[in-house]
Amino acid sequence: MDLNMEKTVDQTQPLNEKQICNSENCYVFQVSDMNRLRRFLCFGSEGGTYYIEDKQLILENADAILRLIEDGKGCEVVDEIKSFSQEGRAAKQDPALFALAICSQCSDSKTKQAAFRALSEICRIPTHLFSFIKFKKALKDGMKCGIWGRALRKAVADWYNTKDGIALAMAVTKYKQRNGWSHKDLLRLSHTKPTTEVLTLVTKYISKGWKEVEKEYKEKELSYETEKVLKYLEGIERVKQTKDESEVIHLIEKHHLVREHLLTCHLNSTEIWKALLHEMPITAMLRNLGKMTANSVLIPGSPEVYMVCEMMNNEKLLKKARIHPFHILVALETYKKGRGIKGKLKWVPDRAILEALDHAFYQTFKMVEPTGKTFVLAIDVSASMDQQVLGSILNASTVAAAMCMIPMGSTDCALPMVWALEMNTVADVFVVFTDCETNVESVHPATALRQYREKLGIPAKLIVCGLTSNASPPPDFSITVEGITISPSNQVRCLGVTLDSALSFIPHIQSLSSSCRYQLRNISRIRPFLTAVTTKQLIHALVISRLDYCNNLLSGLPLSCLSPLQSILNASARLIHLTCRSVSAAPLCESLHWLPIHCRIKFKILILTYKTLTNSAPHYPSSLITKYTPARSLRSNSDLHLASPRITSSHDRLQDFSCAAPTLWNALPRTVRLSPNFSSFKRSLKTFLFREAYLPTH
Numbered sequence: 001m002d003l004n005m006e007k008t009v010d011q012t013q014p015l016n017e018k019q020i021c022n023s024e025n026c027y028v029f030q031v032s033d034m035n036r037l038r039r040f041l042c043f044g045s046e047g048g049t050y051y052i053e054d055k056q057l058i059l060e061n062a063d064a065i066l067r068l069i070e071d072g073k074g075c076e077v078v079d080e081i082k083s084f085s086q087e088g089r090a091a092k093q094d095p096a097l098f099a100l101a102i103c104s105q106c107s108d109s110k111t112k113q114a115a116f117r118a119l120s121e122i123c124r125i126p127t128h129l130f131s132f133i134k135f136k137k138a139l140k141d142g143m144k145c146g147i148w149g150r151a152l153r154k155a156v157a158d159w160y161n162t163k164d165g166i167a168l169a170m171a172v173t174k175y176k177q178r179n180g181w182s183h184k185d186l187l188r189l190s191h192t193k194p195t196t197e198v199l200t201l202v203t204k205y206i207s208k209g210w211k212e213v214e215k216e217y218k219e220k221e222l223s224y225e226t227e228k229v230l231k232y233l234e235g236i237e238r239v240k241q242t243k244d245e246s247e248v249i250h251l252i253e254k255h256h257l258v259r260e261h262l263l264t265c266h267l268n269s270t271e272i273w274k275a276l277l278h279e280m281p282i283t284a285m286l287r288n289l290g291k292m293t294a295n296s297v298l299i300p301g302s303p304e305v306y307m308v309c310e311m312m313n314n315e316k317l318l319k320k321a322r323i324h325p326f327h328i329l330v331a332l333e334t335y336k337k338g339r340g341i342k343g344k345l346k347w348v349p350d351r352a353i354l355e356a357l358d359h360a361f362y363q364t365f366k367m368v369e370p371t372g373k374t375f376v377l378a379i380d381v382s383a384s385m386d387q388q389v390l391g392s393i394l395n396a397s398t399v400a401a402a403m404c405m406i407p408m409g410s411t412d413c414a415l416p417m418v419w420a421l422e423m424n425t426v427a428d429v430f431v432v433f434t435d436c437e438t439n440v441e442s443v444h445p446a447t448a449l450r451q452y453r454e455k456l457g458i459p460a461k462l463i464v465c466g467l468t469s470n471a472s473p474p475p476d477f478s479i480t481v482e483g484i485t486i487s488p489s490n491q492v493r494c495l496g497v498t499l500d501s502a503l504s505f506i507p508h509i510q511s512l513s514s515s516c517r518y519q520l521r522n523i524s525r526i527r528p529f530l531t532a533v534t535t536k537q538l539i540h541a542l543v544i545s546r547l548d549y550c551n552n553l554l555s556g557l558p559l560s561c562l563s564p565l566q567s568i569l570n571a572s573a574r575l576i577h578l579t580c581r582s583v584s585a586a587p588l589c590e591s592l593h594w595l596p597i598h599c600r601i602k603f604k605i606l607i608l609t610y611k612t613l614t615n616s617a618p619h620y621p622s623s624l625i626t627k628y629t630p631a632r633s634l635r636s637n638s639d640l641h642l643a644s645p646r647i648t649s650s651h652d653r654l655q656d657f658s659c660a661a662p663t664l665w666n667a668l669p670r671t672v673r674l675s676p677n678f679s680s681f682k683r684s685l686k687t688f689l690f691r692e693a694y695l696p697t698h
Contacts, residue, residue, distance in 0.1 A: 033064040037077060037099065040064075041084040044095040058098075059502050065102050074111025078103050078118055085122045088322030093128055101135035104152070105145050116155040120162060126175035126183065129159060133186070134179040141558030148189050156190035165198035165229045172206055173236050174260045198226045201233075210237045236261050249275040259284065273297040277304055282311055282321045286331040290340055293347040300350050309356040315363050325361055332357040373428035378416040413464060417448035421455060431463045497550050505554055506561065513564040516543050520571055532576055536592070539572045547597065552604040555660040559598060566597045590694045599689045602664055609661045610681050613640070624658040640673045641666050 031039070040061040068077050077099065083089070085096045100122055103115035123129040136147050160168065172183050183206045186192075194200040205213045210233065217230055235255035239248055239262060248266055251257060252275045259267070259276055266272050273295055277285070285308065292298045298305050311317060336354060339346045416430045430449070449462050490501050498508035519542040527535060547565055554562065570585030577588050589596070595603060611617035612625060628641040642662035665673065672688055675681035 033068050033071075034073070034076075034080070036061065036064040037068065037080060038084075041081065041095050041099065042090050044092060059504065062098075062102060065099055066106065069103065069106050069108050069111050074103060074106065074108045075114045078111065078114040082118045082121060088324055091324040091326035093122075094131060096122060097128060097132045098135045101132055101139055105136060105139050112151060116151050119155045120159050123159065126171050127178045129156070129186070130175075130178040130181040133181050138560070141560070153190040156186055157192040160187070160192050160203070161195045161199060163199075165196070165202065165225050166232060168199065168202050169205075169229050169232050172202060173233070174258055197223060198229050201226055201229055205233055210234075231255075239263075239266075245269050245271060248272055252276060252279065259288070268295075270295050270297055274304060277307065282317060282323060283327070285311065286323075286327060289331060289335050289353065290338075290345060290347050293335075293350060293353075294345055298350055298353065300352070305350055305352055309352055312356040312360040313363070318360060318363055323360075328357060328361040332361065374426060378413075378430065378432045413462075414443050414445040414448040417445065417452045417460075417462070418443070421448075421452055424456075426456065426458065427460055428458065429461050429463060495550070497553065504561075505557060509554075509561065509564055512546060513568060516546055516568045517571075519543050519546075520568070520575060524575055527575060527578070535576050539576065543568065543572050544594075548600060548604065551597075551601050552608065552657070552660075554601055555605055555657075562597050562601075569594060569597060586694070593690070595686070595689055596693050599693045603685060603689055605657065605660055606664055606668070606685055607682065608657070609642075609665050610675075610678065610685075612661075614678070616678070621657060624656075625661050639670050 065077060068074065081096045081099050081103070085093065090096060100115055100118065103111050104119075106112060119129075119132070123132055133147075136152070139145075140147055163171065176182060187203055187206060192203065194203050201213065201217065204216070213230075213233065217226075222230065232255050235251050236257065239251045239257060242248060242251075243263075243265060248262065248269075249272060252262075252272070256279045257276075258279065258281070262272070262276075273292055274297055277292065277297065280288070289298070289308070292304075298308065332354070334341070335349055335357065338349055413432050416432060419425070420427055420430070445462060449460065452458070453460055491507055492499050498505075498511050500507050520539075523535065523538055523542070530538070547568060559566075569589065573585050573588035573592055573594065574581065574583065576592065579588065608617060608621060609625065612621040613627075615622075626643045628643045642665050644662040644666065645658055668685070669688065672681065672684045675684050
């Protein structure tokens with residue numbers, strides 16, 4: 001395409017100082033933190049992008065949320081989360097729940113209060129509540145705060161107490177547990193006190209079970225609402241005890257039971273599925289279209305097919321259920337394939353259902369007033385658009401094609417304006433669906449848009465619709481030395497340690513784990529010919545030495561990040577003792593006098609601290625720590641404490657030596673700190689950490 005356009009500055013060079021380099025080393029305008037939040041709420045980070053891993057993407061989005069909170073926009077963040085959740089603007093709730101968990105864990109009191117006030121409005125079903133608690137637990141170590149404080153206990157208790165009796169009974173029996181949490185756990189940890197008779201009944205059913213409830217309430221005079229809930233719970237218990245098809249159908253129709261209330265054997269019956277279909281929520285129906293077709297429930301021309309089509313053509317029902325277009329598109333693509341993503345289930349798609357799904361896809365978009373403007377829609381069809389969206393079977397290019405109603409190429413956001421100039425096409429708005437990873441050496445989109453406006457005299461606008469939650473990376477800090485440009489890298493390896501741009505050390509831990517497992521596999525092949533002593537020596541030389549090398553850099557990382565290294569240590573202990581994986585590794589490590597990984601890190605830091613204080617270490621660590629000198633004379637003056645630096649709420653997850661050393665040193669017993677020589681200190685320190693690691697398990 002040979003046009004007389006400005007090409008003095010292509011996309012591999014910055015147009016101005018406001019542009020920064022993206023993941024493909026092309027220059028784009030940086031996305032604001034608030035827009036970054038909106039992208040994250042809409043698309044999450046599941047599966048990452050073509051260029052960025054999902055873990056890095058989660059950290060980047062979390063940092064953007066924390067920056068907004070620090071800028072005093074925490075309440076705006078909570079309002080945005082609430083808006084996306086309540087209006088059904090996002091296909092999945094997890095990003096909103098993760099963002100809400102960050103807001104509830106932050107140090108800003110107004111943001112925390114707003115987050116807990118919004119909890120009941122955002123966590124509408126128990127699955128959402130369980131996910132929220134899961135995210136809070138995951139954030140505990142990284143954000144240096146607890147979980148079950150008074151605010152969370154009150155919010156969880158209010159979640160249960162504000163529910164209607166029958167609605168709560170339905171929720172707790174349909175969603176018994178998710179993500180490692182159950183209703184019994186939440187009631188116990190939140191100290192929930194029921195405010196009504198019917199709520200007392202439901203909470204007793206959760207904590208004590210049906211037998212205790214039946215025993216207490218059987219002869220008791222109850223209110224109408226409580227009696228209704230009691231009969232509902234009785235129906236659920238009865239359906240679990242029977243395999244009679246007619247009785248199961250009767251209970252489904254009488255109590256409006258759903259699939260989660262039934263036994264697995266019940267789901268082999270076509271008639272039971274037909275009964276479920278009459279009471280099935282539309283979201284559950286979309287998930288089970290393939291199963292019901294395979295089970296001969298949805299036969300072409302049958303009343304059941306007509307019922308399904310009617311539900312999907314009901315605009316009010318779709319709106320009430322907050323059905324996102326993405327859910328319809330996933331259901332359509334899955335059903336069209338005639339087989340599930342997992343398992344061996346296959347079916348022949350029904351044409352009427354396919355047409356109803358296609359019609360429902362457009363109905364799920366909000367009613368938008370016509371603008372009267374001419375739009376040019378452009379789809380990014382580069383290889384990076386093959387990345388899956390929201391962890392589903394759909395990739396970004398499929399979603400973009402569905403939005404536009406197309407061959408592969410490279411990413412060039414300037415191409416719509418270039419094409420419109422070449423064809424003299426009049427357009428008021430250019431819309432580009434992309435993952436924003438521009439990677440061609442062509443004119444900048446801003447330059448192309450300006451030239452289009454000047455030539456056609458139209459104040460055209462450009463809208464870039466990002467299909468992933470990535471944002472442009474930090475500015476390029478490349479330097480030029482004797483004419484050679486040295487560009488930054490996301491990862492570098494220095495003295496055997498892999499350093500990533502976020503200093504998360506996740507790539508280093510992954511590389512270290514892989515190397516250690518390779519050595520363990522080799523040792524395991526010759527283990528039958530070795531004694532336990534020889535095996536231990538080999539493992540010390542080839543595995544333990546690697547685990548201990550520069551491990552003080554891992555200080556401050558949560559235990560979840562260190563778990564791969566602990567697994568290596570456990571596998572080494574089992575290999576020496578010739579035990580299987582089902583045997584607990586803690587007693588084996590204890591018998592070998594091995595400290596756990598997190599204690600080995602402490603050991604390394606404290607050894608360096610002692611050497612620094614006794615002037616037997618290199619000079620540079622001595623500038624990082626100072627002895628604590630109180631303002632007045634105290635008995636503890638001779639205890640050899642270190643001055644702890646002040647740590648702000650925005651302190652990085654990774655603690656450097658100047659922060660970690662004083663904290664760990666001051667926590668040591670006085671007798672250990674005042675050891676007369678290095679060998680005595682090392683021996684006392686090992687004993688102290690060993691007791692700290694293993695004594696609580698006895």
